[in-house]
Amino acid sequence: EPEVTQTPSHQVTQMGQEVILRCVPISNHLYFYWYRQILGQKVEFLVSFYNNEISEKSEIFDDQFSVERPDGSNFTLKIRSTKLEDSAMYFCASTQGFSTDTQYFGPGTRLTVL
């Protein structure tokens, strides 16, 4: 069964460093999302992406964040200058249709900012 994959599974970085989290969505999916989950808290929406542009972003998704689909398969989340409070599990998700279909989540990347 097709699945969303994410790399790396765990990333440790120093405050102020840039990180890039990578995702490979399911191949025939058209809508892509990033969410995050701070330890012990609920999953929060960050950004949605369709047709090579951002569809919607939350207030968490400030100028330090960016997303890109550099080729036909990868979908990346970049944090330009990490802060301690960026430490969280980051999930990528994809769906075939818009707002009516199942969102399939990847296994997540645990980001630890020291």
Added chain:
Amino acid sequence: SQQGEEDPQALSIQEGENATMNCSYKTSINNLQWYRQNSGRGLVHLILIRSNEREKHSGRLRVTLDTSKKSSSLLITASRAADTASYFCATAYYNQGGKLIFGQGTELSVKP
């Protein structure tokens, strides 16, 4: 706030018993999805129920949706120790794009 609320926050039962988790939401939805998360791991999709559906089944899982009460429930029948996990409802609100709004989750513990 549009965020869904789940109850109970924690539920502890014996193997073989049924577990019921509830989720409430605020405004009109396109669909509501239930996910399971084992400790520190990824989100596994369980069931999607659309706004025009009232009940769906998948194996030992039964999900209901009551749009008049803006609530949904997830029933796990004949629970097993392997069902121990956190369960989240996530709503795709009408006219809010495709993003999902997650609840706080119910932490289910099934004792052998």
